[in-house]
Amino acid sequence: MKKEQIGLEEALDSLEQIVEVLEEGKMTLEESLDLYEKGMTLVKLCNGRLESAQKRIECLTGELPPDLS
Amino acid sequence: MTQIFTVTDLNQRIADRLENDPRLHDLWARGEVSNYIHHRSGHRYFTLKDQGSSISCVLFKGSALSMDFEPKDGKNVMVFGDIAVYRPQGRVQLVARALKQDGGLGFRHLQLEALKKKLAAEGLFAQERKRELPLYPERIGIVTSPQGAALRDVLRTLGPYPARIILSPAQVQGDGAEESVASAISALRGRADVIIVCRGGGSTEDLWCFNSEIVARAIFACDVPVISAVGHETDVTIADYVADMRAATPTAAARMAAADVEQIKEDLRTAQVRIMRALWTNLERKEERLEYLTQNVSAKRMYSLARDSRQRLDILCQNLDAAQAEKMQRLKSRLELAKGRLLAVGPRATLQRGYAIARSDKGLILKTQDVQPGEEIELILGKGRLRCRVLECRDDEEEAT
Numbered sequence: 406m407k408k409e410q411i412g413l414e415e416a417l418d419s420l421e422q423i424v425e426v427l428e429e430g431k432m433t434l435e436e437s438l439d440l441y442e443k444g445m446t447l448v449k450l451c452n453g454r455l456e457s458a459q460k461r462i463e464c465l466t467g468e469l470p471p472d473l474s
Numbered sequence: 475m476t477q478i479f480t481v482t483d484l485n486q487r488i489a490d491r492l493e494n495d496p497r498l499h500d501l502w503a504r505g506e507v508s509n510y511i512h513h514r515s516g517h518r519y520f521t522l523k524d525q526g527s528s529i530s531c532v533l534f535k536g537s538a539l540s541m542d543f544e545p546k547d548g549k550n551v552m553v554f555g556d557i558a559v560y561r562p563q564g565r566v567q568l569v570a571r572a573l574k575q576d577g578g579l580g581f582r583h584l585q586l587e588a589l590k591k592k593l594a595a596e597g598l599f600a601q602e603r604k605r606e607l608p609l610y611p612e613r614i615g616i617v618t619s620p621q622g623a624a625l626r627d628v629l630r631t632l633g634p635y636p637a638r639i640i641l642s643p644a645q646v647q648g649d650g651a652e653e654s655v656a657s658a659i660s661a662l663r664g665r666a667d668v669i670i671v672c673r674g675g676g677s678t679e680d681l682w683c684f685n686s687e688i689v690a691r692a693i694f695a696c697d698v699p700v701i702s703a704v705g706h707e708t709d710v711t712i713a714d715y716v717a718d719m720r721a722a723t724p725t726a727a728a729r730m731a732a733a734d735v736e737q738i739k740e741d742l743r744t745a746q747v748r749i750m751r752a753l754w755t756n757l758e759r760k761e762e763r764l765e766y767l768t769q770n771v772s773a774k775r776m777y778s779l780a781r782d783s784r785q786r787l788d789i790l791c792q793n794l795d796a797a798q799a800e801k802m803q804r805l806k807s808r809l810e811l812a813k814g815r816l817l818a819v820g821p822r823a824t825l826q827r828g829y830a831i832a833r834s835d836k837g838l839i840l841k842t843q844d845v846q847p848g849e850e851i852e853l854i855l856g857k858g859r860l861r862c863r864v865l866e867c868r869d870d871e872e873e874a875t
Contacts, residue, residue, distance in 0.1 A: 414609055421745070423749065448745060448749075455738060462629070462641060465658075
């Protein structure tokens with residue numbers, strides 16, 4: 406999993422899948438530990454993306470009005 | 475024989491002729507208002523026109539009292555009244571007794587209807603063509619005026635949603651607005667995951683550029699879904715028909731464009747709780763604890779995970795509201811319980827105290843029937859193992875008596 410490139414949508418999708426598989430409970434402990442760690446990494450990644458949400462507004466032409474930049 | 479009139483007589487005669495014609499009384503006329511003058515006297519003077527012709531109109535003060543709107547230049551109206559001749563100038567005029575706003579059937583509206591038909595026939599409004607909006611767009615394009623309130627509404631509503639916001643400025647009313655909006659839309663090609671085309675409320679004239687063919691085609695040609703939000707709820711433009719989604723207001727458009735950050739955070743918290751719960755449920759359900767140790771999964775890793783989880787739970791507890799905190803508390807005690815049980819059943823501590831695990835090829839030996847005299851078995855001690863041979867199988871009861 407390339408952490409830098411994975412988007413919020415993709416991350417949330419895989420997280421949802423992991424939760425479902427884990428809740429089914431059909432895998433070995435080893436596997437469920439792996440999934441648990443993967444899931445927690447994704448949670449961290451998503452939270453990080455949400456926290457770092459500086460509003461990044463760009464303007465294609467001309468300049469942004471002063472109250473927005 | 476040729477009759478010679480004075481001008482006054484002539485106008486009088488024309489007046490008699492026209493004013494006595496019943497077909498020129500109590501009539502409705504439809505057209506566009508121009509040169510509208512609200513005179514100091516209280517009378518209104520204006521010209522009613524269509525593409526080919528015009529006629530002077532007057533609305534006297536008395537009739538104006540019952541009027542529920544004030545006409546202005548460019549408005550389409552229906553005029554009720556009588557034809558009369560203004561004798562001093564020999565001018566035919568329509569003396570209005572009532573005025574009504576003419577909704578949608580003016581020349582421009584006929585053109586609009588024709589354009590709608592044409593674009594619909596080409597499939598620009600087709601329902602099958604509408605695309606799903608992305609749930610979590612990374613790049614949100616906005617086509618609007620940088621000065622407008624609409625832009626501020628959209629930005630405020632998007633709030634802390636983590637996306638790049640790309641403003642493509644456009645002139646949204648007046649001469650050249652159509653071209654400006656169309657090229658601002660095209661400029662976002664390849665730069666956005668979803669596009670909002672918006673402007674705030676205004677008169678029908680103000681919003682007119684969103685009814686143009688060039689804007690419709692620009693939206694149609696977009697490589698990503700487009701949300702249109704033009705004017706208020708009741709204003710529906712051609713842009714709204716072509717767009718993949720129509721929003722009643724710019725604020726509503728922003729809500730459609732991106733998920734609510736608080737909601738995502740909430741979902742994340744729920745996902746964490748579910749993952750942890752599922753993990754522990756797995757642990758408890760499986761009754762594989764001994765097997766787990768013999769399968770070389772490091773107990774150290776197990777315990778460090780338990781520690782991590784507890785820390786995460788602590789952090790989560792702080793973040794959650796009271797009701798959820800209580801739920802977390804339950805989870806936490808379950809976690810403690812599971813940890814305790816794990817420690818208790820984990821054989822190492824017990825073995826250290828002098829106990830041993832006995833097993834044969836068939837598995838753990840829990841009762842005498844599990845082995846036969848002479849069979850080879852294994853004893854697992856606190857440190858190391860012994861290979862042994864069974865000499866005798868004796869039941870507990872005998873010793874007890």
